[in-house]
Amino acid sequence: MHLSPVDYAIIGIYFIFVLGIGFALRGRMKTSEDFFLSGRSIPGWITGLAFMAANLGALEVMGHAANAAKYGMFVNHFYWLAAMPAMCFVGVFMMPFYYGSKVRSVPEFLKKRYNEKTRTLNALSFAVLTLLVSGIDLYAMAILFQRMLNWPFWSSVVASAAIVAIYIYLGGLTSSIYNEVLQFFLIVFGFLPLAIMGLKEVGGFAGLERSLPDPSYAHTWANIWSASQNPMGINWFGTVFGLGFVLSFGYWCTDFLVVQRALAAKDMAAAERTPLIAAVPKMFFPLLIVLPGLVAISLDPTLTKLLDGRYDNAIPALLGRYYPSGLLGIGLTALLASFMSGMAGNVTAFNTVWTYDIYQTHINPGRPDGHYLKMGKCATVFAVAAGIATAFIVLRFNNLMDYLQLLFAFFNAPLFGTFLLGMFWKRTTPNAAFSGLLSGTLGAMGHYALYAFGAIHYPTDMAANFYQAIYAFAICFGVTVIVTFFTEPKKEEELVGLVYSLTPRPKIEGLPWYNRPGILALGILGTCIVLNIIFW
């Protein structure tokens, strides 16, 4: 792939804008809440798009396009089965707790609902894994640009990390959110022509269906009833329960990376709408991501020409095939933007959890607010440096990437059990939550070790993922319930605003009907069912 000056200019202009937004915001970072939570002042449509874009890291974009090339429309489940119900659930049922209790982070919620131990366990594991993942984002970006354009590995790592560090240092979470919104539109405008051109070349949906290597590729649900019939090797139970319930609810409900965006909303109504607004574009993202993957595999079913032996090449190969200089610059900027904001999302989540839940709680409590603001800025620089270090470590030991990704994916599964019990069963005790969370996490690691060393077998890695999530969740859930019966629950008055049955419903009078969370959620789920039927 060859870039002409106009493409470099387009990429350069993007960098100027990113930094410019950081500089424009630097005067507004007066308190630690300004820096970590945008002073809870952002309108719902912005937090909504950021909520969606924070999840739209380039690993996700490239990864799901690659999965679509490998497994076909089955990948739609990641959007319609996994994301939609979970996002509606967060908006309607969880935001009243998260936003209403005025917590500043997910671990802080655990402290209020349970105890300090549970919070610290969650904060530490979250902090470590977040740092590692931001390094993985950097690594993946640098490798991609090295392969496509021969950019030296270290220079893309250092340059993009430096830009992320500068704009977060200056503008905190607000910078990160604004850049995520920018990235969202860049992805839409950078990738949509890919889908249009691809469909044009293969002859529309009918032509696509004809040229796919296997008819099962064109179906989301039709082959789900037995594991041997579908390309992913997972039956309906593993898919619906593992992906649709545990993994997705675990991610969208408890991952502070996304929840933080909703906490930055300006009021309760905006916070509740955040995940719902995010769900609307998310529902149509298969068009931008799954479709190019399908086009790539139907143009090159044997992986010998266009894809050059790697499913991962789906997006880069199509960019090179269809985009002339000019549009190519936009497409690459969209990719760069999503890598950088993926990293930025991890950095902002890390600096908040580090400063509030670890530093302020255990290391240096009781200092004036300005001290924690300064600590947040230092933590930003530290997080970026740690990300660079991780990127180089992963470069040395290439297969580490798979391990880290897996560990990360499973860390949320047990946590969701802890949240679900905590929110809907007021008897759940603090000690039970702690032991459940710990044993669920250890269980997931144990399962992974058994799988990695060949003691358990699954047809695909994806199947292993789904079942590991189910086990981790079940262990956490079971242990928490059992220990609850032998330990002392918290007093009811301490749990007001934290448990569903003890929390007053947020008022919806005065909101027009189309802004009411319940109605929005029903509309989203209804549309989603229609999409599932069309692409059955």
Added chain:
Amino acid sequence: MGLDIRWPIALLFSIYGLILVVYGFFVGPEASQTRSLGVNINLWWGVVMLGFALFMGILALRGSRQDRP
């Protein structure tokens, strides 16, 4: 919240739209078509992006009028 993000979006996309339109129209109409199945994608997509920039600009303008009493 101070900076209205709609302004930077409108500005960025109008710059990008303009670059694509100019590039597709003057600099290399042929080069813009060869790879893209005979469509001058730079020109057309540039127009789409300009339209989006205009839309964002109008929203931002309306927003700034509402903020002022």
